[in-house]
Amino acid sequence: MNFQLALDRLTRDRCFQLLKETEASIDWIEVGTGVIKEYGMTIVRDIKTAYPEKILVADMKTCDAGQHEAIQAFEAGADITTVMAFSADRTITATLEVAKDYGKRVMVDLLGVTDPSRLIELQNLGVDLISLHYGKDMQLEGEMKENLFTLIDGLEGMEVAIAGGINQHSLSGLLGKRLDTIIIGSAITAADNPGQTANDMKKVVKQYEVDH
Numbered sequence: 767m768n769f770q771l772a773l774d775r776l777t778r779d780r781c782f783q784l785l786k787e788t789e790a791s792i793d794w795i796e797v798g799t800g801v802i803k804e805y806g807m808t809i810v811r812d813i814k815t816a817y818p819e820k821i822l823v824a825d826m827k828t829c830d831a832g833q834h835e836a837i838q839a840f841e842a843g844a845d846i847t848t849v850m851a852f853s854a855d856r857t858i859t860a861t862l863e864v865a866k867d868y869g870k871r872v873m874v875d876l877l878g879v880t881d882p883s884r885l886i887e888l889q890n891l892g893v894d895l896i897s898l899h900y901g902k903d904m905q906l907e908g909e910m911k912e913n914l915f916t917l918i919d920g921l922e923g924m925e926v927a928i929a930g931g932i933n934q935h936s937l938s939g940l941l942g943k944r945l946d947t948i949i950i951g952s953a954i955t956a957a958d959n960p961g962q963t964a965n966d967m968k969k970v971v972k973q974y975e976v977d978h
């Protein structure tokens with residue numbers, strides 16, 4: 767299972783400091799949407815240059831102009847760019863076409879999607895990587911709900927990531943689910959000791975994998 771660190775609502779210096787502290791525990795680095803809005807594609811480029819061996823996810827949250835934004839992300843060194851599932855099909859296929867040209871990937875963010883039939887449509891469009899997402903603002907109403915998983919009931923042939931307020935307490939409840947990537951942001955980035963927290967959370971995942 768991949769462990770993805772989401773860098774959100776942080777300064778550039780703090781992003782690099784956090785990466786230094788957590789790099790041994792993380793597999794994928796996500797440059798968060800707000801960080802990209804603040805610093806542009808330069809920070810995606812600079813993080814990829816500093817950590818070329820890590821898979822870099824540019825959380826572009828594209829919802830239109832798919833071709834243009836996918837080119838921006840991949841030219842900056844992203845390995846994966848994100849697109850919103852509610853976008854027009856043409857937006858999604860445009861990003862997939864660019865990803866194919868670059869030999870890169872698209873992660874489709876399911877934020878706001880409640881109808882499982884959209885998953886079938888996405889699969890038919892050629893999507894092979896999705897993220898279940900319980901949004902930052904939704905988190906103000908409580909923790910991620912179990913019904914998020916009904917979207918992927920019986921789904922095969924797609925890699926699944928999950929994000930949304932996952933912390934040390936909720937992590938273990940996710941480990942039995944069919945997940946390929948666990949995305950963790952503030953539980954690590956706002957921790958007193960981010961390096962230790964990332965290490966502890968990664969250990970829980972690794973131990974689960976050894977036991978199952």
Ligand SMILES: O=C(CO)[C@H](O)[C@H](O)COP(=O)(O)O
Pocket residue numbers: 772773774796798825900901902929930931932949950951952953
């Ligand atoms: O995409 C995001 C917000 O839109 C975040 O990257 C994702 O929610 C993970 O961060 P956190 O663990 O703090 O919720």
